[in-house]
Amino acid sequence: MNTNNSVGIVATQSFTFADDAPMQLDSGETLGPITLAYETYGTLNPDRTNAILILHALSGHAHCAGYHSSDEKTLGWWDDCIGPGKAFDTNKFFVICSNVLGGCQGSTGPGSINPKTGKEYGLNFPVITVGDMVRAQARLLDHLGIAKLLAIAGGSMGGMQVLEWCARYPERVCAALPLATTARHSPMLIAFSEVGRQAIYADPNWNRGDYYDGTRPNAGLALARMIGHITYLSETSMHDKFGRRLEERERFGFDFETEFAIESYLRYKGERFTERFDANSYLYITKAMDYFDLCNGHRNLAAAFANSAKIVYLVVSFTSDWLYPTYHSKELVSALTAVGADVSYLNIKSSWGHDAFLLEVETMTGLVSNFLDRIVNEFGVK
């Protein structure tokens, strides 16, 4: 659990990177110009060898650590692990995090203005892939003058990007930390994605994605988020956190008002999500995840990593994560060892379900710090 109560660092600054050159997408379409919102923490060393790229999950964004200003109230989403003296120690490393392509928190996505029409893309935005997200990030690194990353790290969809980086740009990565993730999106993950999308489609305000001038499909988006939230927890963590406790009442109301604590938690999370997220981005990003399968076009998973054997890996799974079960990580480890890669793997005992990669701070801090220390030695970072 979170044992770190420090205020966290102040993020030095937010940036945007705009690239006018159109980008070729996996679908065959082109997209451009593109913008990526990103943040950096710590200092790039003169050799440019201490950069770590952090990759966010479905609902994440570039703001992964600290506050932007002293009156800001929301810490970065992975502040527990990123900052001075933390797992990703910003006294040593130059940490970068960008909002994914297709996102809605500063990067080009379906809510951005389509230069051809002067209005929001909506469903005219091309369907993108995790590979497209990663290609856009590679351009950002070119722009920053970083030829090779010391490490790349991320959980869930962030882990998919980590693996895509390893497969596409093995020469640009020293070490990779795919956490609570999979090399191929499972049918259960697709099923939950699709139900979330259906919830958005069913909201009349969605209007086939054309809602930016009107009322937003918040009911559908909140519902999609509620479904997601259940899957990020575990049966045990729900028992521990909520049990069958009633919210603000002592006995059953025999009506359809919110009664159980778990219900009000989900409703609250769903509603809050609509304040910061765009329903169309939810569609595009879940679709990108559904398409994610590193085996695509390869004989098997090991073949996908044929050129990635020189990267050093730390693979982490969590025992109670039923959404990205342990055996997915084990398959990944097996494929990586088959090509002769240096792989450390830990299946962390945790009751927190999929969210564990964000919550098991103490274990993660020890594990990641040690691993990065080794990488620093191995790759001679000054």
Place this chain on the structure above:
Amino acid sequence: MNTNNSVGIVATQSFTFADDAPMQLDSGETLGPITLAYETYGTLNPDRTNAILILHALSGHAHCAGYHSSDEKTLGWWDDCIGPGKAFDTNKFFVICSNVLGGCQGSTGPGSINPKTGKEYGLNFPVITVGDMVRAQARLLDHLGIAKLLAIAGGSMGGMQVLEWCARYPERVCAALPLATTARHSPMLIAFSEVGRQAIYADPNWNRGDYYDGTRPNAGLALARMIGHITYLSETSMHDKFGRRLEERERFGFDFETEFAIESYLRYKGERFTERFDANSYLYITKAMDYFDLCNGHRNLAAAFANSAKIVYLVVSFTSDWLYPTYHSKELVSALTAVGADVSYLNIKSSWGHDAFLLEVETMTGLVSNFLDRIVNEFGVK
């Protein structure tokens, strides 16, 4: 898996049982007159000692075995296990199954006519509990002249009714078979229930439950069912059944049409469900499940079974059932043994998830047949 390809018996007949006396509900409200739709299979012996009550799950109904007529196409929902020579052998037993109170397949529910207004109850239907369902069934048995049941059996919500029967009417039950169930609905189950209900509330056609003269909230109901269906499967069974197979196309379409087989399966199941189920019933029945907690008003679970120790139990759980995990059954077994009951318990290895209680036919047949043989001997059924 289903290895039984017999056509199944023809259900002798469907009945309805109407009771004009108003029923006192757990909420304090009264409801009446009430009707229960039920079916029977096999013959009641002269001693009236061979009756078995089958209790259905959330979406079930009274038609649990056979066809009603030779041109009917849909077999009863548990035909694999109910019929001549099957687990619940209708050559030996008189099997009864009724649609639950609050249901929409013949029994009184929110879609029934409210005698006070002459139109459908809608949300004026009182919130009911699993206890209310069971009390209505007890009246049906009075009507049938059956003082004591040889056995009661059901999976999922059917199992909750089994346990409620044991706690409320221990003198009326010889043997009980709670399958893939729990003695208290968990926060995860409540969470999935609530998200399903939210999907219905969010459908503008729901109109606060007043839709019987207009368009039905089929989009919301289909969505609720899709969510449910994911939870009835397991990660492994989805892999085995669907994998990442595409439906009717060879490559990604890079659009938002249905692409993966798992997606079309869920959409199909969702749509089909709206043809036979009422959205308001979905709300009422899930709410009854959420309220289900046999510990309510008791010191602990064992205390709830203090008077039920003479019943003989067969408790069954399934290893891959993450919705009603094994440890719930183990808690139940522990409470029952604490009061000195005769309990057999099996945790069946299966990859089918929660649906396993309907799909592991061979194992269930052997297990249930043997158990019932023993019960027949023990209770001297002629």
